[in-house]
Amino acid sequence: LPTSFDWREYGAVTPIKNQGMCGSCWAFSTTGNVEGQWAIKHKNLYSLSEQELVDCDSTDQGCNGGLPENAYEAIAKLGGLESEQDYPYDGEDEQCHFNKSMVQVTVNGSLELPEDEIMLAKWLVKNGPISIGINANALQFYMGGVSHPFKFLCNPADLDHGMLIVGFGVHTTKYLHRRQPYWLVKNSWAYPVFKKTLPFWIVKNSWGEQWGEQGYYRVYRGDGTCGVNKMATSCIVP
Numbered sequence: 001l002p003t004s005f006d007w008r009e010y011g012a013v014t015p016i017k018n019q020g021m022c023g024s025c026w027a028f029s030t031t032g033n034v035e036g037q038w039a040i041k042h043k044n045l046y047s048l049s050e051q052e053l054v055d056c057d058s059t060d061q062g063c064n065g066g067l068p069e070n071a072y073e074a075i076a077k078l079g080g081l082e083s084e085q086d087y088p089y090d091g092e093d094e095q096c097h098f099n100k101s102m103v104q105v106t107v108n109g110s111l112e113l114p115e116d117e118i119m120l121a122k123w124l125v126k127n128g129p130i131s132i133g134i135n136a137n138a139l140q141f142y143m144g145g146v147s148h149p150f151k152f153l154c155n156p157a158d159l160d161h162g163m164l165i166v167g168f169g170v171h172t173t174k175y176l177h178r179r180q181p182y183w184l185v186k187n188s189w190a191y192p193v194f195k196k197t198l199p200f201w202i203v204k205n206s207w208g209e210q211w212g213e214q215g216y217y218r219v220y221r222g223d224g225t226c227g228v229n230k231m232a233t234s235c236i237v238p
């Protein structure tokens with residue numbers, strides 16, 4: 001197993017997207033995994049439509065939540081996913097206007113991955129980015145670095161947010177030289193939820209555009225922090 005790995009270096013990850021004021025994190029977690037699987041298998045990276053899932057995946061609840069595993073199934077049943085361009089994101093529940101002739105990619109199954117984080121890292125290197133459920137408590141006020149909250153502050157059993165692991169590495173702290181293995185996790189927030197309440201000119205000027213580390217979150221790898229390993233899944237693409 002390498003010390004670090006990052007699927008962004010191999011063209012398997014699209015730029016950070018913004019879910020806005022809609023609880024569609026599950027759809028972004030799903031499209032992120034499908035984008036990666038398709039890119040690795042077909043050498044084509046397409047940005048895929050979350051709005052199609054919000055509007056047309058009747059097994060999930062649109063802006064009120066969902067599960068990537070349901071979404072993979074829904075994509076297979078619908079007949080595929082359209083591109084972001086052809087079915088753009090509006091951040092609210094709309095009438096489904098899926099057009100099967102516009103399908104960019106298809107899915108024909110899914111996998112539940114092991115909770116062992118060494119096996120997860122091995123799977124990631126071999127196969128691609130992983131969709132996860134996580135407890136988002138530590139994300140609300142995340143400002144960078146390797147997040148490693150106490151278990152009672154981030155219950156691994158209370159998963160409430162869908163994200164995408166795109167890689168992993170080890171951070172050595174400056175003074176004590178502590179080694180902190182971490183997962184590199186793609187988020188779908190432009191601003192953290194709490195900053196949405198601040199006047200835009202404060203957020204724009206002081207914290208820049210992106211949430212976290214240019215839209216990414218680094219969380220401790222190896223002890224099930226925030227349940228990062230509890231619901232790791234991937235689609236299978238033909």
Ligand SMILES: CCC[C@@H](/C=C/S(=O)(=O)c1ccccc1)NC(=O)[C@H](Cc1ccccc1)NC(=O)N1CCC(N2CCOCC2)CC1
Pocket residue numbers: 019022023024025026061063064065066067068132133134136159160161162193231
């Ligand atoms: C209200 C929906 C919130 C949304 C994410 C919104 S969010 O904006 O990213 C955010 C997250 C945390 C803090 C603040 C903001 N969360 C979800 O969609 C999460 C994502 C998730 C959870 C666990 C494992 C994997 C993925 N899922 C969920 O919220 N749900 C999972 C499915 C559940 N169904 C109810 C009916 O019976 C079938 C199951 C509905 C709730």
